Amino acid sequence: MTAPIPPADRRDIPSWMLIAAMFLSFLAAQYHRVFAVDPVRAVPAVASLIVLGAAGAIGRRTARPRLAAGATAFLQMTLFTLLGVVLAYALAARSGVLWDDRLAAADRAIGFDWPVVLHLLDKMPVAIWVLGLAYHSLTVQMIVVIVALSGLSRFDTLRTTVCAAILSGFVTILISGLTPAMGNLFDPDRYHNLWPSVAWLERGLITGLRDGSHHVLDLTMLMGIVSFPSFHATLAAIFIWA
Template sequence: MLRADHPDTPSWLLIAAMLMSFLAAQYHHRFTVDPIRAVPALASLMALGSARAIGKYTARPRLAAGATAFLQMTLFTLFGVVLAYALAANSGRLWDSRLAAADHAVGFNWPVVFAVLDTCPPAIWLLGLAYHSLTLQMVVVIVALSGTAKFDTLRTMVCAAILSGFVTILISGLTPARGNLFDPSHYVHLWPSIAWLEQELISGLRDGSLRVLDLTMLMGIVSFPSFHATLAAIFIWAFAALPRIALPARAWAILTIIATPVFGGHYGIDVIMGLLLAPPAILAARHLTQRRRPSHPTGSALPA
């Protein structure tokens, strides 16, 4: 079983599984890492590891919990992106036509949405900033939960993020897509989406011309399901434990979800599936990170 006595163990095991999955996925398409470009990532990991050790050995649980969460999320990001790259290098036919057909079937008319949004620059800035603030939201929720000693919520949130991210990456390997592309030159105010900017990256992964990893320029390439939507939904759940900032933080996370199809270049069905992944991920993470109480040999639990 994945579950272990220490509540941080499931997240570490998931991170290890992601690393092993990357090593397996890139077996036939060998990737190398630019050593110079890897220095900032290694320095960040060392700094977070040091902060975690200091927190543990100086009996500062808030520091230890926060540093552990940041370390796990940083490793998850590194391994998750390179795993998505390796899966993209092995992927088959693109699913864009199927995803676009699914959007049409549920009533999404993106050309109309793009045209209307292009007439309202303030809305573009608001939604664009919300979409690109997901990392900042992660920083805020980790600092706030660790600073207020909401350790159970923090561990559940991190585990849910890693678990759902791992699942979305694996699904994306089976359903590769470039994304819901629109040409920004056809609009006056609308920004280019991440999917538009990633076209050459995805092409390089698929045709074999990109096999050197620049750890300073890693970009998420998962289209279906949308992990951006999943993570924002997980943050909405986590912010409930922080009543002082819950209302504005949740409202901002909702804006992030609304902005995801446009600024992430996602199909609507990507976002819907991403949202559907969040609740089971939270429930599974809560179960995995829950401490198991030791039992008497007779099977009765010890008193708390």
Template sequence: MRLPTTTSHANAASWSVIGGLALACLLLSHALGFSVALARAALPALGVAVLTGALAIGRMRADTRLVAGATAFLQMTLFTILGVVLAYLLAAFGGPSWDEWLAVADARLGLDWPAILAVADRLPAPLLLVAGLAYHSLVVQMVGCIVVLAATARLERLRTAVAAAIVAGAVTILLSGLLPAVGNLFDPAHYRTLWPSVAWQDRDLVLGLRDGAVRELDLSHMTGIVSFPSYHAALPVILFWGLYPVTRLRVPAAIWAGLTIVATPLFGGHYGVDVLAGLLLAVLALAVARRLAAKAPDLSGMRWPVRHARPMPRTTGRIRWKQGAEVIH
């Protein structure tokens, strides 16, 4: 068996964005004086090595599903590491905070966050628990989407979904650098059942990056510090699109994606405009990725047997067959 050499445009776009992120991280880390804690980089490096090995095995076996799945995992792993690092580096540039502007935009939308938080604090604890689990399950959602699409041989849809996720993530990181914000913070000590949001827990990290106190990258403990737009709102939409053809998962995927998006302001510390911008970004990223995927047919998800035609006797015409090749006399 052999694989054709045709490559996916969506797949190529993902690698191009990852390469651009890597170059940006190298240049900015040098310019800003950042260093990497090498002893704590072993686990991410091991993960990348394992996925690279799985990809190599898949290529040797001509296993298109394994190749597609390992490629998707490798791309998302590299993107996550590089994307978080780049977000840290961009935060180090400082600049005026856009929190006040984002809060005003929410107010104009009619979002009264003290009132909303008060209502949320009176919700049953099990409901808040489920919502919190949905918010913090984004990595699990991505893993599940990759596994399902690879196992069911929906390989071009997998590549398109990953490309959309990477494009949306890259735009999110760049916009967050242009419009830096700490987040829609609330002190959980003032509430009975609400959890501390990610923005609340990471506020010292963001301020440390902005004032120069943090200049070492710990790759074993990386967290998203992006406020506007919300990647937690964009990615569930993209993953739901990826899983949509799987009929049995369509309804539960829609419910879980919707719950994740609704929970994003509470558990991520996002403004409402963050979520709206994330939803719009997901639609645009999917449009770009689908356009890339439609540029040319991708045949890399198919197994192509090598066929040898039997020799044919010479006919009265000028064409005869020899070892599967057309010979014109």
């Protein structure tokens, strides 16, 4: 006899409340420097939200809890991603003095020397690929986690995982607004194997946000700009738990 599938239609109130708080935080953060949204570029994001919302509704109406749980989780994470990035943009646009020197001093105080680490890694191309793929595949990892947990009917674990990801991301973004930083910048041309860091690739974007020249949001090209604290490290811990 097939074991009953636990219901997946319990309200995810904590996650929805966090998403609402992020939206309100964005409105407050961009009060004095309003961002515009490119309407054409917003179509794919809006369409994906509609599709995910419809999938969740269909799952609930047809008593398919796995579909309902998976679609709801994807909807929440998509909203979190959109709101999280634009909130980080808004906070960067109104942030004060960069903390890079203070963060670098803190690294040195605990004996962490970035130039030495970079030089060592440059001699280990296999390690670079492993670490790089782990870093840049977090979106894929989240997709796999949601599909696996919803497919296995582990709805409580899925709900907790999504809520933890949203909460940790929200807190990380808020802290980054208080400790703005360009990130660990290094010129990749000085190394043989190191990939360009995200901070290096996004330095123009962060500068544009800070000086006001970047004020139109392209929802198809949103980039994570938070350097400190590390949301990637937080997500890795959450995935290990899940």
